Amino acid sequence: MTNLPKHILIVDDEEDIRRLLGATLAKHGYRVTDVASGLEARQVVATDRPALIICDLQLHESDGLVLLRELRPVLPNVPTILLTGVLFDPKVVASTLGDAVTAYVPKPAKLSRIVEVTRRLLGDAPPAGAPAQGT
Amino acid sequence: MSAPAAIPEPPADQPGADRTLHWVIGLFALVLVIAGFTAVQAVRNLQRTRVASDWVNHSHAVVNECGALLAELYAAEAALRSLALTGHALDRAAGHQALENIEERGAILLALTEAEADQRARSARIDRLLRQRSEFLHAALATGGDSAQLNRQLAEDLGFLATREIKDELEKLKGLVLARLAERDRESFRQNQTTRATVWTGLGLNLALLGGVAWMIQGELARRRRKAAAMRRANETLANAVATQTAQLRAANERLEDENNEHRWANLALVHQVKYNMAIINAIREPVLVVTKAMNVTRANPATLDRLDRIEEEVVNQPLAALVRLAAQTEGQDPLERTLHQGRDLRLQPALIVGRRGAPQPCVLTLFPLRDGDNVVGGVVILNADESGSATDPDHAPSPPRP
Numbered sequence: 001m002t003n004l005p006k007h008i009l010i011v012d013d014e015e016d017i018r019r020l021l022g023a024t025l026a027k028h029g030y031r032v033t034d035v036a037s038g039l040e041a042r043q044v045v046a047t048d049r050p051a052l053i054i055c056d057l058q059l060h061e062s063d064g065l066v067l068l069r070e071l072r073p074v075l076p077n078v079p080t081i082l083l084t085g086v087l088f089d090p091k092v093v094a095s096t097l098g099d100a101v102t103a104y105v106p107k108p109a110k111l112s113r114i115v116e117v118t119r120r121l122l123g124d125a126p127p128a129g130a131p132a133q134g135t
Numbered sequence: 136m137s138a139p140a141a142i143p144e145p146p147a148d149q150p151g152a153d154r155t156l157h158w159v160i161g162l163f164a165l166v167l168v169i170a171g172f173t174a175v176q177a178v179r180n181l182q183r184t185r186v187a188s189d190w191v192n193h194s195h196a197v198v199n200e201c202g203a204l205l206a207e208l209y210a211a212e213a214a215l216r217s218l219a220l221t222g223h224a225l226d227r228a229a230g231h232q233a234l235e236n237i238e239e240r241g242a243i244l245l246a247l248t249e250a251e252a253d254q255r256a257r258s259a260r261i262d263r264l265l266r267q268r269s270e271f272l273h274a275a276l277a278t279g280g281d282s283a284q285l286n287r288q289l290a291e292d293l294g295f296l297a298t299r300e301i302k303d304e305l306e307k308l309k310g311l312v313l314a315r316l317a318e319r320d321r322e323s324f325r326q327n328q329t330t331r332a333t334v335w336t337g338l339g340l341n342l343a344l345l346g347g348v349a350w351m352i353q354g355e356l357a358r359r360r361r362k363a364a365a366m367r368r369a370n371e372t373l374a375n376a377v378a379t380q381t382a383q384l385r386a387a388n389e390r391l392e393d394e395n396n397e398h399r400w401a402n403l404a405l406v407h408q409v410k411y412n413m414a415i416i417n418a419i420r421e422p423v424l425v426v427t428k429a430m431n432v433t434r435a436n437p438a439t440l441d442r443l444d445r446i447e448e449e450v451v452n453q454p455l456a457a458l459v460r461l462a463a464q465t466e467g468q469d470p471l472e473r474t475l476h477q478g479r480d481l482r483l484q485p486a487l488i489v490g491r492r493g494a495p496q497p498c499v500l501t502l503f504p505l506r507d508g509d510n511v512v513g514g515v516v517i518l519n520a521d522e523s524g525s526a527t528d529p530d531h532a533p534s535p536p537r538p
Contacts, residue, residue: 014403014407016399016403017403017407020396020399020400020403021400023396024393024396107403107404107407107408108401108404108405108408110397110400110401111393111396111397111400112393112397
């Protein structure tokens with residue numbers, strides 16, 4: 001039985017954000033592909049199905065919600081995380097965007113919080129000795 | 136982070152190793168000295184034995200010569216008496232032969248006893264007596280066949296006394312030689328005993344010393360084995376400590392890297408947030424200024440700069456009154472400042488924009504207090520176009536109606 005790392009797709013138009021988030025997730029054992037646009041995201045989805053998508057709200061040619069709604073029929077069971085620092089109150093997101101995204105993480109949140117949400121959505125156990133964190 | 140594991144000190148190099156080495160070298164040197172001394176003693180004893188053997192042979196030669204001299208003397212005496220009885224020429228010849236032998240052996244005896252003073256003196260006396268007796272015997276043998284004359288000479292001769300004296304002297308000489316021989320035998324025995332004792336003592340001492348050296352070497356080897364084992368244990372402990380500290384450092388480094396990434400992430404989010412907020416304000420087409428509680432401008436959007444015909448450096452940190460003032464002049468505290476202090480809004484007040492050139496332009500000023508929690512920390516000033524339009528700047532389009 002092989003234990004291949006799970007594939008995570010990151011969509012964000014800011015390169016620094018993509019690189020930092022990708023390096024953090026790779027360090028936790030995930031295989032990461034990061035793209036800057038919805039077009040590239042659709043190409044990746046077609047060739048290398050991700051286990052989870054982390055998407056920024058604001059993209060150059062569209063927005064993350066539109067992209068995730070477009071990908072939902074192709075990847076019906078793939079969890080998605082909306083990542084942005086400019087919009088919504090989390091309570092509002094939970095009540096209004098639940099059909100488009102699995103989870104919402106404001107960008108001021110810590111990287112560890114994003115990793116924690118990722119692990120939870122992928123059903124991965126936290127590493128041994130990791131402190132328990134609330135969601 | 137837990138305290139780093141203490142790294143053990145390696146076992147100190149004990150000075151006992153050098154001390155043992157010095158002892159071993161010293162004992163080996165002592166063994167060599169004893170062995171050399173014993174060997175020298177043995178060689179000297181061998182030399183003495185060889186010398187003693189030569190001397191024994193020499194002594195026996197002297198004793199033999201004494202016996203031979205006495206026998207030749209008896210032979211000469213016997214030949215003379217036989218000649219007196221028979222008158223035979225063979226007896227005369229035998230007598231002459233015996234006398235020649237006496238002369239020869241006497242010379243040999245002198246030579247053999249030359250080295251010893253007492254023996255030399257005794258030999259000289261014997262030689263003298265022999266010569267005297269030999270002269271008589273020669274003379275008696277020379278009488279020819281006259282037996283009567285020879286018998287007369289023999290009757291008058293006291294040769295038995297001379298022969299006895301010679302015999303006594305020879306016995307004394309033999310006694311001297313044998314006594315010296317016995318003395319030297321005893322001395323040789325003592326030397327042999329001493330040498331034997333020296334050799335056995337040296338051998339025993341060397342064996343004891345070699346045993347001691349072996350014991351010290353064995354002890355040193357055991358000490359080195361213990362030291363090597365201690366070093367091995369210290370190295371293992373050191374390796375474990377290094378591994379532990381390396382793991383701690385690696386964990387600390389990972390935590391530091393995580394914290395650094397968190398800081399970078401927070402900075403990126405903050406920059407993103409600020410940029411977005413600024414984008415929102417900059418997107419507003421109406422002039423918007425942010426002022427402090429002291430009514431100094433801290434920020435102006437592009438629409439404001441366009442309306443004031445100024446660059447940002449001419450606006451930021453300037454008093455608001457230098458850029459905009461209310462149309463209605465009042466005494467006392469600035470009504471805008473008073474409004475901020477009171478934490479109230481001031482809406483749609485006629486005002487005048489003090490431009491870079493030309494007459495002041497009318498506008499409508501609205502001031503909202505900027506709150507940080509319960510405290511007012513500044514204000515937001517919005518300048519709307521004057522709806523009357525009488526003094527509107529023709530270069531600027533009228534602002535869209537507010538929602």
